[in-house]
Amino acid sequence: MSSNTERPIIILGAGIIGLTTAIRLLESSLYQDKNIPVHIIADHLPNDPLDPKYASTIAGAHHLSFADDDDERQRRWDKRTFQIMYKEWKDEGESTGLMVMKQTEMFVGHTKHLKIYEEHPDFKVINHTERPDNIDHSVSFTSLTITPITYLNRLLKRISELSGGKLIIHRYHLPSLTYLSHPSIQAMIGPHIPLAVIVCVGIGALNLGDVEDKNVFSTRGQVVKIKAPWIRSGYTRQIGTLDGGENGERTYIIPRSNGEIILGGTRELNDWFPYPRQSTIKDILKRTIEICPDLIPNHLIAPALSNPQDQLPLEDLNKTKIGHTGITKSISPESLEPLIIEHLVGFRPSRKIGTRLERGKDLILDQNDQNEKTIVIHNYGHGGAGWQSCWGTAEDAISLMNEAVVGRSYI
Template sequence: MASASASATTSTSTGTQRPIVILGAGVIGLTTAVQLLESEFYQSTRPPVHIVTDHLPNDPLDAKYASTIAGAHHLSFADDNDERQRRWDRKSPLDDRLTESRTAFLIMYEEWRKLGESSGLMALKQTEMFVGETKHLEIYEEHPDFTVIEESQRPKYVDHAVSFTSLTMTPLVYLNRLLTRINALSEHQVFIHRHHLSSLSALSHPSSQAIIGDRPPSAVIVCTGIGALTLGGVEDQTVVPARGQVIKVRAPWIRSGYTRQVGSLTGSEGGERTYVIPRPDGEVILGGTREIGDWFPYPREETSQDILRRVLEICPDLCPKHKIAPPLVQAQNQMEKPITGHPLDRDEGTAISPLQSLVVQTLVGFRPSRELGTRLERGPDLELEEGIQTAVIYNYGHGGAGWQSCWGTAEDAVDLLLQAI
């Protein structure tokens, strides 16, 4: 039975209804489960629901489970012409017409407004800077407090900049809140199983029937992220890892977010992005990288040093002044040049970043990217028992947009499910 700690269970379903199975327990799988449980269909019929997963939120970090490693802030990449992604990501809480929409920004903003930072969310001023571009994504204008920053107020070498109110997330806190909501909405009747499923057809194997029951599911929602590449019956060869390396530091004085985009996003996550993502608990995520097709699961030291250099260019306040004092004398026993106050005004030969003592952990995660973009559709039915069809709904391939689009895609996935059954 599901619990806040998401312990696995070996209990089986009872009754005559066919179960609904959700594959995956990252932010996509768990928000999809909540959306299903909140539906009128579930509340009136109470079918058995099972979440089947290799990895749970409180497990040790794993690069293939990107939800807990993500920097996790709400900053859309949606191209001005990509109405589907804009719909999932967008929408300011100031627009009364949007109060019924299950979009991530609106839902999370209201959670933060009602629960404060115990929600795992933090509202903050976000500054988005562009190098080589003189325009911003139109979707940013829908955020509260949107402002174009004048040239005189921009950092050096930045061609355009805007600021607005946005959100950051502490992934583990938020994911555990989702587990708690699943328990509450289902009255502890949703079962979460740590069970490796090699293929969709393996749902009819005795090892699967032992946990979900011997009746074939009425529907399966595939929220397996990077696992869609190897899951039998899906084996989507357009799914690729976008390796991201980030550094977690302790810097509670940072309460604003910063991102610098060098080059075009090209409708998704192109170019080089440098970001500073503070969290309510005083930790700050520094990034990052986007290395397509790179499966190396461990940090690279040269990448870490490059990140620490880049983040100081966009947020000098990361480094307190007491950490940047140069030596009083040079090797020639001459007085050092005066301190300028900028952490980058140091000897070029110095290899160790002034931020090194703030580092808590360096993390690597594989964003579940897909060459064709997020796959959110109903696929061909699955026949696990002769003459009985199981609807298959796909909700994976979000890349780096999982946290900012999770509620919007969850709504669409559940709508497809309800149409199917």
């Protein structure tokens, strides 16, 4: 049997789940005391061109939990992730890609909010006299948003620093877990059978051999990215109940520290269409203007008038615009078009029975040595909750791996 200290640990996937898991592994005593080689194998990397199957760079991304009041596991993951990200922002500011802001949640058709919101700073139930007539319930609290590419690159830098540049990220499509013993893989990670593999492949778990999780499916999300640096607060309108997940119709406005705003969104089950739909674009613009007319700057609503007496009161500019004839008209979604940067489509890695975070069946990659097994840990299927639960699930995944290593006397 090969020396345990030579057997590498493999992380599959380099999205927000894979990278946070890698960091927690590099910070663990298992890595630091035993000097175990660590490799990441991934199809897609953070700085690659956008791909709907790599949801991490297309996500909103804001910290807004969908955890049901009775879902202690999801609530714990989400709360832990918020604590970590909030401290990162507090210590290092917006250079992290994080922006702390006031979040306003508006509900139509019901008067209940998720209890986890009450654990955020500055939580407040908004009085009915302060909310729009068509909103049945509303709360506000302090939350945060993330500029994905900034944060992901920060994680890559931390990985390099923690490993002293030794952790190698390989761009490679792995067809199956058992393929880890293939000569082409051994040429990258060395000849020794992996000590463990942590599966963080998101939607790839649907087709990855030896996993092929048929509970995994795509929830298509389409959003519009605009430039509107004057918006520094987040807004969401929920029609229908969340029911412990990202259910109902959600209209959201997610500002970022770099002045970008994500407008959304959609929730289209088992929809794999990778391009923006024009009808959806118009619908998103219409819905977001309804909940935040301040998205449109005044100079795009009404041109300057030559006669000062004809000027509209400032408060009316958020409600009206002036056509070439001088006739007052309603704001239209087209008013946002000059602000549009791009349209994005991503496939949320959803799973019918929730996130899979558990130890799987050990692999036997060396048929000549049935005792040299490879530990398998699964950490995928986060759906639309990847960014808000990533650190919590990463810590649980590494805890499971440590227990497995110690329990079976692998080290």
